[in-house]
Amino acid sequence: MTLSSIPLATSDLQISGGIRRSSTQICAPVMAETVDQMLLLMRKAKELGADLVEVRVDFLKNFSPRQDLEILIKQSPLPTLITYRPIWEGGQYDGDESQRQNALRLAVELEADYVDVELKVAHDFYNAIQGKKPEKVKIIVSSHNYQSTPSVEEIGDLVAKILSTGADIVKVATTALDIIDSARVFQVLVHSQVPMIGIVMGEKGFISRILSAKFGGFLTFGSIEAGVVSAPGQPSVTDLLDLYNFRQIGPDTKVHGVIGNPIGHSKSPHLYNGAFKSVNFNGIYLPLLVDNVANFLNTYSSPDFVGYSYTIPHKEAGFNCCDEIDPIAKEIGAISCMIRRPDGKLKGYNVDYLGAIAAIEEGLRASNGASNGSGSPLAGKLFVVMGAGGAGKALAFGGKEKGARVVVANRSYDKAKQLASKVGGEAISLAELENFHPEEGMILANTTSVGMKPKIENTPLPKHALKHYSLVFDAIYTPKLTRLLREAEESGATIVYGTEMFINQAFVQFEKFTGLPAPKQLIRDTLARNT
Ligand code: NAP
Numbered sequence: 001m002t003l004s005s006i007p008l009a010t011s012d013l014q015i016s017g018g019i020r021r022s023s024t025q026i027c028a029p030v031m032a033e034t035v036d037q038m039l040l041l042m043r044k045a046k047e048l049g050a051d052l053v054e055v056r057v058d059f060l061k062n063f064s065p066r067q068d069l070e071i072l073i074k075q076s077p078l079p080t081l082i083t084y085r086p087i088w089e090g091g092q093y094d095g096d097e098s099q100r101q102n103a104l105r106l107a108v109e110l111e112a113d114y115v116d117v118e119l120k121v122a123h124d125f126y127n128a129i130q131g132k133k134p135e136k137v138k139i140i141v142s143s144h145n146y147q148s149t150p151s152v153e154e155i156g157d158l159v160a161k162i163l164s165t166g167a168d169i170v171k172v173a174t175t176a177l178d179i180i181d182s183a184r185v186f187q188v189l190v191h192s193q194v195p196m197i198g199i200v201m202g203e204k205g206f207i208s209r210i211l212s213a214k215f216g217g218f219l220t221f222g223s224i225e226a227g228v229v230s231a232p233g234q235p236s237v238t239d240l241l242d243l244y245n246f247r248q249i250g251p252d253t254k255v256h257g258v259i260g261n262p263i264g265h266s267k268s269p270h271l272y273n274g275a276f277k278s279v280n281f282n283g284i285y286l287p288l289l290v291d292n293v294a295n296f297l298n299t300y301s302s303p304d305f306v307g308y309s310y311t312i313p314h315k316e317a318g319f320n321c322c323d324e325i326d327p328i329a330k331e332i333g334a335i336s337c338m339i340r341r342p343d344g345k346l347k348g349y350n351v352d353y354l355g356a357i358a359a360i361e362e363g364l365r366a367s368n369g370a371s372n373g374s375g376s377p378l379a380g381k382l383f384v385v386m387g388a389g390g391a392g393k394a395l396a397f398g399g400k401e402k403g404a405r406v407v408v409a410n411r412s413y414d415k416a417k418q419l420a421s422k423v424g425g426e427a428i429s430l431a432e433l434e435n436f437h438p439e440e441g442m443i444l445a446n447t448t449s450v451g452m453k454p455k456i457e458n459t460p461l462p463k464h465a466l467k468h469y470s471l472v473f474d475a476i477y478t479p480k481l482t483r484l485l486r487e488a489e490e491s492g493a494t495i496v497y498g499t500e501m502f503i504n505q506a507f508v509q510f511e512k513f514t515g516l517p518a519p520k521q522l523i524r525d526t527l528a529r530n531t
Contacts (some may be wrong), residue, residue, distance in 0.1 A: 021250020021282070024213040025051035026222045027081060028237055029230035031059040035068050042076050045224050048237040052079040052113065054221070056230060057103065058092040065103035073110045081114035081140065082107035089118045090144050090231075097121070105129055108137050114169070119143045119158075122165035140197070141167035149174035149181035149200055155188045163194060169218055171197040173231070176205030179290055180299040189215045201231045203264070204289050207257075209235055211284075213249035214304075220246075243269060245277050249284055254304055256513055257286035259293060259318065260311035267530045268309060271506055272513070274526045281514045283307075293317040297346065307513040308338045315390065322348035328401060331422065332393045337509050349512065353394035355505025357402060360443065360473050362504075363496040367471065379403035382439060384469075386430065386460050387447035388415040391475045395445045396423045404443070409433040411448070433461060437468040444488075445473045451482040463487040474498050503527060 028045035030053045032038045038060070042053050055072050057063055073080050084100050084107075085091020093100055104125065107115045111134050117125045122141045133139070141162045150158070155172060162170045170192065176182060182200045185208055189198040195218040200208035212220045222237035223229045240246040258268045264287065272285035283306075290296045293314050310318040315334040319325065322335065323345040329335045335348030357378070364377035383404035385396045392408065396419050399406045406425030410416035413429045420427035428436060430448075450460040456479055466472065472488035477498035485495045506527075507518040 021248055021253065022213040022216065024217045024246075024249075025219040026237055026240055026246065027052045027054050027219045028078075028222055028224050029054040029056055029234075030224070031056045031228075031230060033059065033061045035060065035071055038072060039075055041224055042078060045237065046077045048224065049241050050078060050222060050224075050237050052081055052219070054081040054083050054116075054230070055112075056083050056085065056091075058083070058085045063103075065106050069103065069107055069110050069112075073107070073112050079113035081116060082112040083116040085116075086118070089120070089142075090146055101125055101128065105132075108133055108139075111137055114138050114140055116140045116142050116171070119162055119165070122162070122167065126166050138168040139166070140169040140171050141165050142171035142173070142197075145174040146201070147175055148177055149184055149205075152184045152187050155184060159188060159192065159196070167194075169195045169197065171199075173197075173199045173201055174205075176200045176202045176208070176233075178292075178295070179204050179207065179288060180295055181205060182208040182211070183299045186211065186215045189217055192216070199231070200233075202233045204233075206233050206235070206289065207286050209233065210240070210244050210246065210249070210286060211255070213246055214251060214253050214255070214284075216251070243273055244284060244286075245273055248277065248282070250282070252282060252304070254283040254306045255286065255300070256283055256307040256309075257288040258309040258311055259288045259290045259296065259314050261289055261291065261313060263287040263289045263311070266311070267527070268506075270530045271523055271526050272510065275510055275519050275523055276514070278519045278522050279514065279516055281516065283513065285513075290314060294321050297321050301344075303340065303342070303344065306340045307509075309509060310336050310338065319348060322346050324348070326350065328353060328397055332397050334390055334393070336505070337512060339512055349508075350394055351505040351508045351512075352391065352501070353398035353401075354508045355503070356391070356395050356445070356473070356475065356501040357398035358504040358508075359496050359500035360445065360471065361402075362500070363471050363473070363494050364443075367494040376402040378443065381405065382407065382442040384409060384433070384436075384442055384444045385447060386410070386433065386445065387475075388412070388419045389447065391447035393419060395447055395475070396420075396425065399445075400424060407436075409436075430460065434465050437465070440468055441470040442468055443471045443473075444469045444493075445475070446482075446484055447475045449476065451484055452476045453478040456483065459483040459487065463491060466491040466493060469493050471496065473501075475501060477502055499527070 028050035030041045045053050086093045185198040197218050209220050222240045226236040276283045319335045324347045326349045329350035332350050337349045337351045381404045383399040384407045386409050388410040400423040406423045408416045408420040409428050411430045416427040448460050451458050466488045471494045473496040474482045474485050475498045489495050510518040
C-alpha cells in the first residue's frame with residue numbers, strides 16, 4: 001500500500017499570527033498522583049499552547065470519582081478528555097470493571113467534553129448511558145494495539161466496528177515496527193468520514209504524530225514535559241508548536257526529512273523547520289528513522305513527499321534508489337540529498353562537496369580581499385586532501401571540479417591512490433605529507449577524524465608542516481577549533497571551520513527543497529543555538 005494516490009482536501013483555517021492549515025488539535029495527557037498536581041499540569045498545558053487535556057485518572061492514587069471528577073472537569077482551564085485506562089488496555093487501573101465504568105458514566109454526567117471508552121466495553125457502556133448523554137459530551141471509542149500495525153483492510157474493519165458502537169470519535173493506536181507502518185494509518189485517516197485519531201506508537205511511528213495534521217487527524221498527543229509521555233514516541237507540546245510548526249501543517253504541506261539510523265540526535269529539523277517558517281514555505285522537515293530506504297521511498301511515493309537529506313548509514317542506499325544522479329555525486333559514489341522532481345523521478349546530489357568547496361572558496365576570497373568573481377579561487381591551486389573516506393572523496397572531486405591540482409594523502413596508501421587516480425591527482429601517504437612542500441601557498445583540507453572529540457589533543461599534521469599552506473580547512477566540527485586549525489592560524493594560514501561546510505551544505509539543501517534563497521543568517525543563528 002502506498003501513499004501515492006491519496007486525495008487530500010484543502011481546508012485552510014485562519015489563526016492569529018498566520019495561516020492555520022489544519023484543525024487537528026493538540027491534546028496534552030495529564031498524569032499525576034493527586035488532583036492538585038493534575039490541576040497544576042492542566043494550567044501548564046494551557047500555557048504551553050495545548051488545545052485540550054487528557055485527564056488520565058488511572059494515574060491518581062486514592063481516586064474518589066464523584067469529588068475528584070467534579071473538580072477536574074469544572075476547574076480545568078482547557079476542554080477535558082477523561083480517560084480511565086485499565087491494565088488490559090495498557091493503562092494503570094487494576095480494579096473492578098463496573099466501578100471503572102461507573103466513573104466514566106459520571107464523567108459523562110458531569111459533562112466532560114470527551115470521554116474515552118475502550119472498544120471492548122463500548123457496547124455495554126453505550127447501553128448504560130442510553131438517553132442520558134448530554135449533547136455536548138463526545139465519546140471517543142478507542143482501540144490500542146501494542147504489538148504491530150495491521151493492514152489497511154484490517155484497520156478499516158476496526159474503524160467500522162468502532163463506528164457500529166455509536167462512537168462520536170474513532171481512536172486507533174497501533175505500534176510501528178517500521179516507519180512505513182504509519183502510511184497504512186494515514187491511508188485510513190485521510191478517507192475517514194468521521195472524526196478520527198490515528199496514532200502509530202513507538203520511535204518508528206513518530207511521523208504519524210506530526211503528520212496527523214496533514215492527513216486530517218482529530219487530535220495528536222503532546223507531552224507537557226519532554227520525555228514524560230503517556231505512550232512511546234510522543235513529542236512534547238513545545239516541540240509540536242515550535243520545532244514542527246504544527247499549526248501550519250495542512251493537507252498540502254510538503255514533507256521533507258533526514259533519512260538515517262539512528263536519527264534522534266539530528267539537529268537538522270531545528271534548522272530547516274525554522275528556515276521554512278521564516279520564508280512562509282509550506283513544508284515540514286522530520287527525522288526519518290528508516291530501516292530500508294527502498295521500502296520507505298516506495299511507500300511514501302506521493303508527490304507531497306519531496307526532499308530528503310541522507311546520513312549514516314544510508315548514503316549509499318539512497319544513491320542506489322535514485323532515478324537520476326548529479327554527475328559529481330555519481331563519481332563520489334554517495335548522495336547526501338534527494339529531491340522528488342515534479343515528474344516523480346528521484347534525483348540525488350552530493351551537497352557535502354558543494355558545502356565544503358563553497359566554504360573554502362569563501363575563505364580564499366575573504367583572505368585575498370577578492371569579490372565573488374566568476375572563476376573559482378581554487379582554480380590552479382595545489383589542493384592537499386588528507387583522508388580518502390566519504391568526506392575525502394567529496395573534497396577531492398570538488399577540488400578537481402574547480403580546477404585545482406589535487407593531492408590525496410591518506411593513512412592507507414592504497415585508498416589514496418585509488419582516489420587520486422579518479423580525480424587525476426597525486427597520492428602520498430600521510431607520513432610523507434610532513435615533508436611535502438613543492439610550493440608555498442598550498443591549500444590543505446583535513447577529512448580524517450584525527451583531532452575529533454574526545455581526542456582533541458591529536459592532530460593529523462605537525463605544526464612545522466603547516467607554514468607552507470595559505471589556507472587550512474578542517475571537516476571536523478566537534479570541536480569547532482581543532483588543534484590543526486589552532487596551529488594553522490598560529491602559523492599564519494587562513495582557517496576555515498568544519499561548521500562552515502555543514503552550514504553551506506544546509507544553504508544548498510534549503511535552496512533545492514524550496515527553490516528560494518536560503519535565510520543564511522537565520523540558519524547560522526539556529527545552528528549556533530543548537531550545537
Ligand atoms: P570515513 O569515511 O570513515 O573516513 C575516515 C578517514 O579518516 C579515512 O581516510 C581514514 O583513513 C582516516 N582516519 C581515521 N582514523 C585515522 C587515524 N587514526 N590516523 C589517520 N587517518 C585516520 O569518515 P568521513 O565520513 O569521511 O568523515 C571524516 C571526518 O569528516 C569526520 O570527522 C566527520 O565528522 C567529518 N565530516 C564533516 C562534515 C561537515 O559537514 N563538516 C561532513 C562529513 C564528514 P583510512 O582510510 O586509512 O582508514
